[in-house]
Amino acid sequence: MFDAIRRYTGRFRVPTRPRPADVPQKRAHNLFxxxxxxxxxxxxDDEDRAEEAAAWVSPEALSFGVSELACRAVVALARERDESPGAVARDLLGLPAN
Structure with missing residues (x-):
């Protein structure tokens, strides 16, 4: 009886093949x-690498990630310099101080 149940339920299982260890696993990249x-x-100035990274996510996601990176960098520099984020941002862009 159990053998009949095992055969019946075995038809619904999806066979999975183990992946060979030498096949590299493709990993999804996150936007950050x-x-x-x-x-x-x-x-x-590595245009090839920049294009490769840009292809990992949508243009909108890349834009958000770059914006978030810029914000975090300005905040970190402002803390390090003991200045306001606005002053640091203006300095990084070469703009005159207010």
């Missing part, structure tokens, strides 16, 4: 990782 790689590549 894409933004970090994109900005670093732009700083280093």
């Amino acid at each position: 990782e894409a933004a970090a790689v994109y900005v670093a590549a732009r700083v280093e």
Whole structure:
């Protein structure tokens, strides 16, 4: 009886094949990782790497990630310099102080 049940339920199982260990697993990139790689590549004038990172996420997600990275960088620099974020942002962009 149990054998009949095992055969019946076995038809519904999806066979899974183990992946070989030497096959690299493709990992999804998140938007912050894409933004970090994109900005670093732009700083280093590595256009190929910047294009690769830009392809990891949608343009909107990349824009959000770059914006978030910029905000965090300005805040970190402002704390380090003991200045306001506005003053640091203006200095980074080469704008005159208010």
